[in-house]
Amino acid sequence: MAFSGTATYVATRELSMAVNAAVQLQKPLLIKGEPGTGKTLLAYEIAQSLGKPLYTWHVKSTTSAQQGLYEYDAVSRLRDSQLGDGSNRVGDLAHYIRKGKLWQAFESEEQAVLLIDEIDKADIEFPNDLLLELDRMEFYCYELQQTIKARHRPIVIITSNNEKELPDAFLRRCFFHFIRFPDRETMEQIVGVHYPDLPQELMTKAMSVFYSIRDVRALKKKPSTSELIDWIRLLLVAGVTHDDLNDLDALNELPPYLGALLKNEQDTDLMTALRRKGGRPY
The missing domain is CATH 1.10.8 (Helicase, Ruva Protein; domain 3)
Structure with a gap:
């Protein structure tokens, strides 16, 4: 299956080639371009065109890489233990694990499309903190003492508005395409x-x-x-x-x-x- 745009999204030949090249290489596709040129929408259209589930992670200035993996809700567990919850869930750490978008995409029953939107909004170390996870498609959950591996390697679309430079180590792991303003x-x-x-x-x-x-x-x-x-x-x-x-x-x-x-x-x-x-x- 190859992407060539949809009925509602006009993809140039160069953009279609970039998407399909990233899929073949199994590398994240890093998309840059002027605001309003359809960078974010591209992931939605790829998912629709290829018939795949979509997981979207919209990055903010306060977003950490850990949030894309999982978050451990220690406060809720402490509260439950103090209130004497009669159930066994206090001893079940999995109950207090909030799965992030990467985890959700990794455990999808079929290959998914994962959008990491506006990665340049986060701290400069944010891309580096995801190097291992995006490269090996796995990460370790310390609370569960378990390695979470992707069932199917997702198609990763990463957008950037060029607000800050991305690390070279991160760029080496991506296929890059700049969406030029349409003629x-x-x-x-x-x-x-x-x-x-x-x-x-x-x-x-x-x-x-x-x-x-x-x-x-x-x-x-x-x-x-x-x-x-x-x-x-x-x-x-x-x-x-x-x-x-x-x-x-x-x-x-x-x-x-x-x-x-x-x-x-x-x-x-x-x-x-x-x-x-x-x-x-x-």
Whole structure:
């Protein structure tokens, strides 16, 4: 079975090759790219396309590698013992073990897809703390004195927003792919998946506006794919046509619902200033 995208996710040839190469090599696939280019969504689509269960581990700044393996709830065990719980569960340490996402993926009855999302949000040592587990697909539970081994090696998808550099030792164990921002042709395919009945003239004009805004070098944050999808949805709900956008262009006025594309006041002020000076960013 090979991944080539789904009915709701347009995967370029390079991305499909990267996914399938990582699966063949049995290495984690490290995905980088601009926010909004579908890095996180990729794991969901791989699971759907290949018919496999999905386990998602969304990393935060306070997340530790141990949480992905398991956590021992010593507080609950102490409370139960103090309350004189009549059951035998106080002596059963397994009752107080909370399985993490890696453990859950390891014990899956069939090969699973494991998403480790935004790994660069955690402490710099976080990736190194997972080297052995991701390499050997096993870890040791000290409380149970048991080695937990993967029944089936999961397909591991790791995303990063490049907020910090990842250790070389970790990178050596991954297959890397950078999702480049879609060109206009690919973007039209992506929009077409979401809005199959979008008039071609409106599609053409919306693409022109979107890419021209992205071409403004001084922008603090360039609009992403997901923001384009939101903007087009608003245009359709409001009944905005390509003629309306052309009229606004002729009057040097900003397009409607610009807040779906630009997310800070500096960029909004920049676009307003360009229009007032007769600039044509789109």
